[in-house]
Amino acid sequence: MRALPLVLTLALLPGLAAAQSVIHEFSGRTQEITGAFQAQSPWMVTWQTRHHEGAPALGRFEVHLIDAATDDFLGIVTLWYGSGTGDVLMEESGRFRFRILGYSDGWSLRVQPITTEAAERAKAAREAARFAPAPRQGVTRQQIGTIRSWSVDTGPTLVIESADGRRFRAVFPDGCPGLEQTDDLRMVSGTGRSWEHYAGVLLGDGRYCEFGQVMADPAL
Secondary structure, eight states: OBOOOEEOSSOBOTTTTTTOOOOEEEEESSOEEOOOEEEOSSEEEEEEEEOOTTOGGGOEEEEEEEETTTOOEEEEEEEEESSEEEEEEEOOOEEEEEEEESOOSEEEEEEEEOOHHHHHHHHHHHHHHHTOOOOOTTOOOOOOOSEEEEEEETTTEEEEEETTSOEEEEEOTTOOTTGGGOSOEEEEEOTTSOTTSEEEEEETTSOEEEOSOEEEOTTO
16 A cells, blocks of 8 residues: 545645655644744645544634745635645745644644756646546445555556545546556545545646545445
8 A cells, every 4th residue: 555645726735845844833722823833935835734524614723924024924824614625836936934724632733845957847737637537427436534554456447545545446438548557646526526526647747547446345
C-alpha cells in the first residue's frame, strides 16, 4: 500500500511538500492571530481541523492570510465545516500571519517550502480538479472520506483504503495507461460534489484518468 496525496478543487494533501523543511507550525482550539513568519514563493500550507461530527455546522474553520506588518487581508486559505485536512499552494513572498476564525476540537497549520516543479504539478492538479467531468449516467460514487493508502490491482483497478478501515475498488472504463508503473498519483474530486466523491486520478506526468464505478469492497 502507498500513502496517497489527494487533490481537492483548491487544495492538495501532503506529498508535494515532502522532504522539505518546515518553516513554521501553529496549532490551537480557538480564534486567534498567529505569530509572524517569512515565506518565499512557492510554499504550501497544510491545514487540519477536528470537530465533533454530531454538530459540523458549529465546527466552522476559516483561515485568512494577512500581511504581518499591516494586518491587511490577503486571501482565504481555507473555509471548512467539521473535520478535514488539505494543502493549499501559495505563490506570494513576504512576511505573513494567519487569522483563524471559528472553533474546533483542535486545528493545526504547517508552512513548508516546495520546489517550482512541485508547484507546477500542484497547479496542474488543481486545473484537473476544476475541469473534472460530471459522472457518467449510472455511475456509482462512494463517499470514501479521508484516504489512508492505495494500491493497483489488475484491470487496472485502484484499490483504496479509507482512514476508518473501509476498502473500495475504482475501475477505469477507458483504461489508465501508466497507472501500474506510477508511484505518484493524486485523487481528483468531482466538480460540484463533495470532495470525498472522487472523479478520477491525476498521474505524476499530468495524465488524467476518469473513474467509472467506485464500489465498496468488504471482501478485501
